[in-house]
Amino acid sequence: MNNGSLLLVDDDRHVLDSMSDWLREQGYEVAEASSRAEAIQQIDNRTYDLVLADVRLQDGDGFDVLAHCREHQPATTVILLTGYGTVETGVEAIRAGAFDLLTKPLIDEELLMSIRRALSQREVIEENKKLKEQLDLRFGMENIIGHDHRMLKIYDMIDSIADTKATILITGESGTGKSLIARAIHRRSGRREGAFVEIACGALPEALLESELFGHVAGAFTGAAGEKMGKFLQADGGTIFLDEIGTASPSMQVKLLRVLQDFEFEQVGGTKTFHVDSRVVLATNEELSQAVAEGRFRQDLFYRVNVINIELPSLRERISDIPLLAQHFLDSVCEESGRQVEGFSEEALTALRRYQWPGNVRELQNIVERAVLLGKGPRITVADLPGQLASGAPVSVQSSPGASLKNALDAPERQIILDALQANNWNRNATAELLGINRTTLYKKMKKLGLQDPRQAMTFLQ
Secondary structure (H helix, E strand, C coil), X not given: CCCCEEEEECCCHHHXXXXXXXXXXXXXXXXXXXXXXXXXXXXXXXXXXXXXXXXXXXXXXXXXHHHHHHHHCCXXXXXXXXXXXXXXXXXXXXXXXCCEEEECCCCHHHXXXXXXXXXXXXXXXXXXXHHHHHHHHHHCXXXXXXXXXXXXXXXXXXXXXXXXXXXXXXXXXXXXXXXHHXXXXXXXXXCCCCCEEEEXXXXXXXXXXXXXXXXXXXXCCCCCCCCEECHHHHCCCCXXXXXXXXXCCHHHHHHXXXXXXXXXXXXXXXXXXXXXXXXXEEEECCCHHHHHHCCCCCHHHHHHHCCEEEECCCHHHCHHHHHHHXXXXXXXXXXXXXXXXXXXXXXXXXXXXXXXXXXXXXXXXXXXXXXXXXXXXCEECHHHCCHHHHCCCCCCHHHCCCCCHHHHHHHHHHHHHHHHHXXXXXXXXXXXXXXXXXXXXXXXHHHHHCCCCCCCXXXXXX
C-alpha cells in the first residue's frame, strides 16, 4: 500500500529513523534527509507529494526547504515541524506557503490528520487543474457555433495563433461575435490563467479612456482622490481586448502605438514607467485601411495592430449556420426561463434564412429570445417572429445598412440553391439536374456562397 510519497527532513537521527519507520507502517513511501542541503538535493532529483521539514536544521532551517519547494516544486505540499512553536512562527509559516506548522513532541493522530488533509487538498487541486485544462480545450471556443467553411477556417486560425504573442485584429460587422473570438483566443492560450480584460473604446470620452487604460495617480485631475490601476496593468500576464479601436482619437492612437511597440506606459499624472506582459487583441467594425486613407487612423498604428487579421463573416454570408444558431439560442432561453419549446417550424426556419440580418448573430439571438418568451405554442412559428421576418420575403438592401450590391445579388441565388439542396437531401447530382447546371458549376457556387453539406461539416458547440 502506498498512500503517497513523503520526504522527512530532520537533523536528529533518532527522530528521523523512528518517524520514518512509523510513517512507513502507515502506508507511506518515505525518504529521509538529515540536513537542508541533503533535502534540497533530493527535492531536485525527484518529486514528492509532501515534505515534512523541521524548522531548525544545523545548516539552515525548514523555511529554506519550503522556499526551495515553492520555487522549484510548487505542486509539492510542505508541513513544517518545530519544538519552539509560537503564534508568530505559525503565522510566518502559513504566509510563507506552508500547509501547516506542527509542534513537537508530535501526537500521532495529529500528524496523521495533517498529512491526510494536505494530501487530500493536493489531490483536489490536481483534479481541478486537469478538469480546467480539459474544459479549456473543449470549451475554448466559448459560444462560437457554426459549420460554415469560413467559420471552420477561423477555428483553425485560433488554434494556430492562440499561443503566440502577436497582436490580433478582429474585424467584421457589429454583432458578428468579435468579443467571443477574443475570449476564445485567450482561453486557448497559455495565458488562460491570467486575466481577460475587455474595454469598449467607443463608449468612453478620451480623458476617461486614458485613465481606464493606463490608470492615474492621486490628484491627476479633479476628482482623482486616489490612485487607480489601469486595464493594461490588470491584464499583465493575461489578455487585454480593445473593442471599437477605430474610434480612438489621434492623441490616444499615439499612446496606443507606444504601448503596442514597447509595452510601456505612465499613469495619467504620473512619472513612473510601467512595463507589462499583456497579449493585445483589438476589434473594429470599421474598414481601417479606408480610415488610414482618409487620415482618421495612423498608418503606423494600423501596421502595428494588423499583424494577424481575423475577419468574421456576416450572418447573411453563412445562412447554413442559422438553424444551428437559432436552436442553440432557443435551448439557452428555455433553460434560463423554464419554458418548453421544441424547435422551429419549417416556415419559421425559411423566414430566418431569407432575412438579411443587419444586426447579425446578436440580432438573431434577440429575435429567438423574444419568440420563445412571447410564443404560445410548442414550436416557434412564423407568427411568433417580428413583422419584417414574418412577411416571408427577403429584406431589401435598403433595410440592411452598409450591405453591398454583391450581397444583395447573392442572397436570392443562395436561397434558391439552398432550397434545391434541401429538397434533394444535399445530393449534388440531383440538385444540379434540378437547377439545370452542371455539377462543377454547382460546387463552385456552393463554395462561393458558403453552402456546405451539414452531414460532412464539423460543428463547434458549447
